[in-house]
Amino acid sequence: MAYVPDPVAKRETPTGGGMGRVLTSRAVLAPLIAMVLFVAFWEFLVWANGWPDYVMASPSDLPPAYAEYWGLFIKMGWQTLWRTVVGLVLAVIVGLLLGMVMGFSRLMRDALYPLLVGFNAIPKATVVPIVALMFVGAHDFNTILIAFMISFFPIAVSVSIGLSTLEPEYRDILRALGASQATIFWKIALPKTLPEFFGAMKVAVTLAFIGTNLMEIVSPHGRGLGALFDSGKTNSDYPLMFAVLIALAILGIVLYYVVVALEKIFAGWADRQGG
Amino acid sequence: MYPMINIEGVRHAYKTPSGPLPVLDGLELSVEEGGFVAVVGPSGCGKSTLTRLVAGLMKPDHGRVMLHGEVVSGPRSTVGMAFQNPVLLEWRTILENIMLPLEIVPTKMSKSEQKDRANYLLDLVGLTGFGDKRPSELSGGMRQRASLCRSLVHKPEVLILDEPFGALDAFTREDLWQTMHKVKAEEPFTGVLITHDLRESIFLADQVVVLSQRPAMTQYVLDVPSDGPRTLDDLYTAEASDRLNILRHQIEVAQGRAPADA
Numbered sequence: 001m002a003y004v005p006d007p008v009a010k011r012e013t014p015t016g017g018g019m020g021r022v023l024t025s026r027a028v029l030a031p032l033i034a035m036v037l038f039v040a041f042w043e044f045l046v047w048a049n050g051w052p053d054y055v056m057a058s059p060s061d062l063p064p065a066y067a068e069y070w071g072l073f074i075k076m077g078w079q080t081l082w083r084t085v086v087g088l089v090l091a092v093i094v095g096l097l098l099g100m101v102m103g104f105s106r107l108m109r110d111a112l113y114p115l116l117v118g119f120n121a122i123p124k125a126t127v128v129p130i131v132a133l134m135f136v137g138a139h140d141f142n143t144i145l146i147a148f149m150i151s152f153f154p155i156a157v158s159v160s161i162g163l164s165t166l167e168p169e170y171r172d173i174l175r176a177l178g179a180s181q182a183t184i185f186w187k188i189a190l191p192k193t194l195p196e197f198f199g200a201m202k203v204a205v206t207l208a209f210i211g212t213n214l215m216e217i218v219s220p221h222g223r224g225l226g227a228l229f230d231s232g233k234t235n236s237d238y239p240l241m242f243a244v245l246i247a248l249a250i251l252g253i254v255l256y257y258v259v260v261a262l263e264k265i266f267a268g269w270a271d272r273q274g275g
Numbered sequence: 276m277y278p279m280i281n282i283e284g285v286r287h288a289y290k291t292p293s294g295p296l297p298v299l300d301g302l303e304l305s306v307e308e309g310g311f312v313a314v315v316g317p318s319g320c321g322k323s324t325l326t327r328l329v330a331g332l333m334k335p336d337h338g339r340v341m342l343h344g345e346v347v348s349g350p351r352s353t354v355g356m357a358f359q360n361p362v363l364l365e366w367r368t369i370l371e372n373i374m375l376p377l378e379i380v381p382t383k384m385s386k387s388e389q390k391d392r393a394n395y396l397l398d399l400v401g402l403t404g405f406g407d408k409r410p411s412e413l414s415g416g417m418r419q420r421a422s423l424c425r426s427l428v429h430k431p432e433v434l435i436l437d438e439p440f441g442a443l444d445a446f447t448r449e450d451l452w453q454t455m456h457k458v459k460a461e462e463p464f465t466g467v468l469i470t471h472d473l474r475e476s477i478f479l480a481d482q483v484v485v486l487s488q489r490p491a492m493t494q495y496v497l498d499v500p501s502d503g504p505r506t507l508d509d510l511y512t513a514e515a516s517d518r519l520n521i522l523r524h525q526i527e528v529a530q531g532r533a534p535a536d537a
Contacts, residue, residue: 179379183379
């Protein structure tokens with residue numbers, strides 16, 4: 001048995017792999033038009049119903065509100081942002097660790113899963129006053145804690161599922177060569193879990209944001225956009241309240257797309273169609 | 276001289292909630308250095324267990340698995356493996372995938388030598404120029420070729436192929452059979468091929484081992500002597516037809532559909 005002329009890959013054609021998406025004008029214009037239409041509809045609705053601004057502020061009420069409190073928006077917005085991000089970073093660290101423990105050990109998964117589900121099922125709005133009382137005055141700490149508590153769950157679950165569903169062959173190709181568990185984790189398990197991880201991050205980033213604002217609204221003498229919202233409420237400044245909502249939406253969009261950008265960098269390979 | 280692979284009286288049972296499930300019971304297998312053995316048998320008869328034993332991924336309850344006369348007690352870097360699922364890492368290029376074992380196995384090769392070796396193997400299997408592609412850009416047959424390169428990159432003494440061509444269409448499969456002959460000529464190894472395809476077994480291997488139904492024992496051994504290069508035409512000779520009939524009969528015996536010793 002020896003060399004036989006080989007017709008090789010002639011009949012096999014590569015599957016299409018159109019990598020890389022060009023940022024078209026459509027990708028920018030389409031959402032922009034959608035937003036403009038939404039704002040126009042909102043304005044029309046308020047105008048058509050003749051609602052006063054204490055029932056529903058209209059978009060045209062917002063620029064004066066922003067102009068008046070611009071300094072506060074920047075300051076409070078920054079507070080909300082950094083506390084959300086710190087809470088999220090904590091959630092990533094703890095979520096990854098928990099996910100790894102549950103992903104690799106069946107026993108730990110069986111033991112911890114019901115506990116985690118129960119923990120996650122508790123409405124965080126009920127936890128907020130408890131935390132606020134437990135650590136009175138530690139406002140930054142409280143806010144970060146809630147942001148963390150509300151957002152680590154999806155990360156832990158997705159990482160554990162990603163790791164526990166790793167096909168045995170993936171382990172075997174390295175194990176058969178004598179690779180350690182740590183090597184298998186870094187070279188195969190972790191990168192293979194990244195798409196699931198970033199999927200969970202997209203959920204977690206929004207949740208962390210909600211957690212931060214819950215705490216900011218509830219705790220007395222709070223800081224951040226939540227507190228600004230609360231002061232708008234106390235002063236019956238409805239345009240301010242709506243302005244805060246829009247500011248929150250914008251911050252949320254920014255955070256979300258930061259995660260999307262990170263996903264493109266670290267798990268871009270999972271995006272096969274490129275569209 | 277010891278045979279390269281020697282399996283003696285191996286018995287093994289998996290632990291299940293409903294008691295032990297015996298999969299191997301009296302497995303004997305011996306492969307000389309440079310030999311190529313195909314293992315066939317009914318579905319679920321423990322063929323994959325056999326590959327895991329040889330790879331050192333598990334130990335048998337009884338009996339011995341030896342490589343080079345040494346009892347296999349764990350994984351060793353002189354073994355290469357390829358599965359039906361090519362298990363390429365999608366975040367790596369084909370070249371990086373092929374070089375993966377060199378990141379685990381101690382090697383004297385420099386980075387550029389590793390690259391040269393990977394590229395040489397790509398040429399050998401007919402994937403010239405595909406090194407920078409991602410696995411998702413390749414067809415099933417091409418991925419299997421790349422997987423073959425990865426299993427060979429660290430120059431293993433023993434190559435274990437667990438139904439590597441099982442999921443491919445008939446034409447691609449025949450192409451890969453020919454590629455296997457070419458690879459074997461250029462990169463000598465001792466091979467164990469698990470397969471369901473009898474034609475594949477007699478085309479590639481110089482010995483075909485038929486396993487019985489679970490718990491499996493070595494039921495029949497067919498030598499396929501070879502004088503010179505094989506071509507696909509060799510599969511359509513009277514001799515090949517006789518061999519296929521013998522094997523088919525043995526499989527039927529293993530399945531209990533035909534009486535033994537006909």
